[in-house]
Amino acid sequence: MGEVTPSRDDRLGQIVRRLGAGQLDVESPSARELPFTAVFAIAYVFTLFEDAIPRPGVVTVSAVVVALIQVVSAVGRWHRWPRWVQLVLPLLQIAALVAFAYGSGHDSGLFAAMLFLPVISLALQAGYAGVALGTLATAVLVALPLEGSLSADERIQRRIGGVIVVLCVFLVGAGTSAVTTRLRAQALALTESRDRATALGARVEAARALLASIVDAATEQLVAAVDRDGRILLASPGARTLLKTDELMRPGASILPYFSGAELRDAAVERGLGDSPADRLRTIIGSAADGHTERREWTLTRPDGTSIPAEVTVLRRTGLDEPGQDGYLLVATDITERRRAERLQDEFIGLVSHELRTPLASILGYVDLLRLDDSLSVEQIRQLDVIERNARRLLRLVEDLLLSVQVVAGTFELRGERVDVREIARRSVATLAPTADTAGVVVTVDAPEAVPLESDAERLDQIIENLVANAIKFSPRDTTVTVGVRPEESAEGVRRARIVVTDHGEGMTPDVLAKVTQRFFRADEAHRRRVRGIGLGLSVIDAIVAMHGGTIAIESSPGEGTAVTVDLPDLPTPTPEPASTPQTATSTE
Structure with a gap:
């Protein structure tokens, strides 16, 4: 369906209602022209009570022009018309004021104060073109021929007064234009700031919705948002799967009881920290406190006393609602199966490596025996060198495999x-x-x-x-x-x-x-x-x-x-064990 355009009567009714409610936009042409129309109407009413009007037709025409100007300013399609069209209305008001002074037979100087209203209307337009036009129109009005009954001195005084009026009109118009330009710029800046704030708010809400959806989708991983004291603000359904409890779903619970106390205590000692809850939390957070990503394997404990190995990643979380209410985001993944696979892999490597050492040692032993045979040719000795070199390379590989398994198993030792x-x-x-x-x-x-x-x-x-x-x-x-x-x-x-x-x-x-x-x-x-x-x-x-x-x-x-x-x-020299003190055997008869 097409856009429904309101009629002129509807727009005029809206303007009247907004004016009555004090909500009329001063940027609209109807609001700018309204003060002059009101003052002109008062002057026109008073003129009607005079005994004789020299040119009543001119007065009536000027009043009709002012009324038409107000109607056009109210119902005109100003969003489609060029901006300069709005300058025509105040100029027509000035012309109507001149015609009114001429038709009523009054000296135009009596209406000089009313000039400020259309001049200010011109000054409210963007730029300084309105100020220049208003000053020029005022100068033309003041320069009109004076009544012949005035004396020479009165004519001079009137001319001087006219010049002063023109200067005043220029200064008032220029000041109004400067203030209006500044206010318009501030209003534009405020509008842009409001739009940016609205857009930022929309992005924040979208980020919160995305985070909530990600957390809700994590059914196999524990995803928990905590504050700076380790209290849980939000937890994923994966918490129930991983830890077999609904307590993490309750905001305000601490994350610390779900970490192995002994493991936390040892890790805190390694980092030079104490055993207080704050020190334990700092141990878990680690480098995430400085904005980095902390990743470490921990043992998580369940309320039923069982424990599981987990890889815990900690990230810094910035507060979206209230500045300073930042915290951390913890993501825990069960690595039980990974540990089991690694253990099976290491067991397999150890078994294969152990089984390979015996045949390799046998090969190298027979190579040494063959070298004792003086009847070997140079080519045969070269072939023995190739066999020995490759066998030793393979033995080195086996030793590396065995050593890697020993390191993982914690059975690796050095003999100094x-x-x-x-x-x-x-x-x-x-x-x-x-x-x-x-x-x-x-x-x-x-x-x-x-x-x-x-x-x-x-x-x-x-x-x-x-x-x-x-x-x-x-x-x-x-x-x-x-x-x-x-x-x-x-x-x-x-x-x-x-x-x-x-x-x-x-x-x-x-x-x-x-x-x-x-x-x-x-x-x-x-x-x-x-x-x-x-x-x-x-x-x-x-x-x-x-x-x-x-x-x-x-x-x-x-x-x-x-x-x-x-x-x-230097490897530390092992402390020798104290020799046992021989005991003297005694017997009793």
Whole structure:
């Protein structure tokens, strides 16, 4: 259906009703012209009571013009007409005022005060064109010929008064226009602010509705919005599924009782916090308090006493309704099945690795026996070298698999003894010499002095071998890999060794660098170049270094190679157990 356009009578009726209710818009032409129409009507009524009107026809015409101006201003289609048309109405009012003064026989100076009404109406228009037109019309009115009965002095005084009226009209019009322009700009700014606030409110409501729908849709995960004190504001139906309780659906309950108290206490001690509820909450929140994402595995406890492992992600939540009422959003996912799958995977890896060690040891043993045969030809000895090299590489892979399983199971230990890190580095490089020769890479050891350390020789050899093997794999031909070994001493007087393995290979991007120590992680570059391996080398090194109490730092940039720095302190010497005191046997008869 088309738009229904109200008739002029309807619009006029609406204007009258709005005027009576005090709701008429001063920006509308009818509101601007109404004061002049009212004052003119009063002057016209008083003129009707005079004895004689010199030109009654002119007076009547001027009154009709003023009335028509008011009607046109009320019912005109101003939203379709050009803006300048509104300037015509006040100018016609000024002309009607001049005609009224001429027809009534009164001096035009008596009506000078009424000039301010159309002038102000002109000044209310946007811009300064209305002020200029109003001032010009006033000047024309003042310049009209004066009555002949006036003396010369009276004529001069009237001219001076006219000039003053013109100046006053200009100043009043200019001031009104300036104030109106400022008010119009402020009104526009307020309207824009209101529209922005309305739009923002709509977006906030949409965000709240979206969040509520997401929370309601989470039937397998616990999604809870909490305030800064850990009190629950909103929880998903997944809370009932995960924790077997409806208490989380009750706003105001604390989130703390659903976390393992012992686990929270130990984690709080690690972070240097106490055991108060506030400290426990800070332990759960972690880096989310600074606007980051906190992700950690926790043990959640159910009201019936059972517990489940869960991965809990904590995010900062900004208050939508009241500033300062921010809090946190917790998302907990049951990882029982994932833990079970990982445990089965580790058990399988451990079993397979254990079963592989025996045949590998047998192969290497028979290789050593064959080497005792002096009748072997050079070609046969070369074939034995290939068998031994591949068997040892496979044995190294098996050892890495077993070590990764031991780390996960918590059964990994280091046996400390006095070693020289420089000699272990040289031995590791010598073991990898055939691999380096095949790859066309030169491996050098930069160790000008002995580096004594209390460490596990086998695991230390494993660290250096894995680092050098990785560097060889990702280095182009005719490049050099350097193994630097230096003694270090900390401020506490603890002896340390620093091992730096540097290559000039492809390097790594920041996203690869962040994942390179994860178990079984393989970068795209390794797949592209078909580099052999299963992604355990650096994860094994990271585990050994951490158990050793040391640190590992990797610096790498694409196209600029990689430098891996390992700092290892002395392993703590185990405290010898006190010898048992022999007891003297006594007998009684």
